[in-house]
Amino acid sequence: MVKYLGLHETLDVHELLTFKNICLTISSTMGALAQDEELKTILANDVTAGQTHIAQLQTFITNREAE
Known part of the structure; x- marks a missing residue:
């Protein structure tokens, strides 16, 4: 990935x-x-997936050392 x-x-x-x-x-x-x-189960699964997606998107902004 680009720096x-x-x-x-x-x-x-x-x-x-x-x-x-x-x-x-x-x-x-x-x-x-x-x-x-x-x-409730569907929404709980959506919360879990959303947290994962947010963490992945944050790495694009904060992790600038990966190539």
Whole structure:
């Protein structure tokens, strides 16, 4: 991977991070309010996947030593 992202690429990753954080907040909030067990499971899985995706996106911005 390239050592540094271009400005437009950094902004795109930041936009994706913002979107994923909003999705994570919604899924976690709705999971606490959901009555249906199957829906709670789906939302819990979405929270777990969202956390993984956010961590991966953060590496693009913070890990500039990888090549």
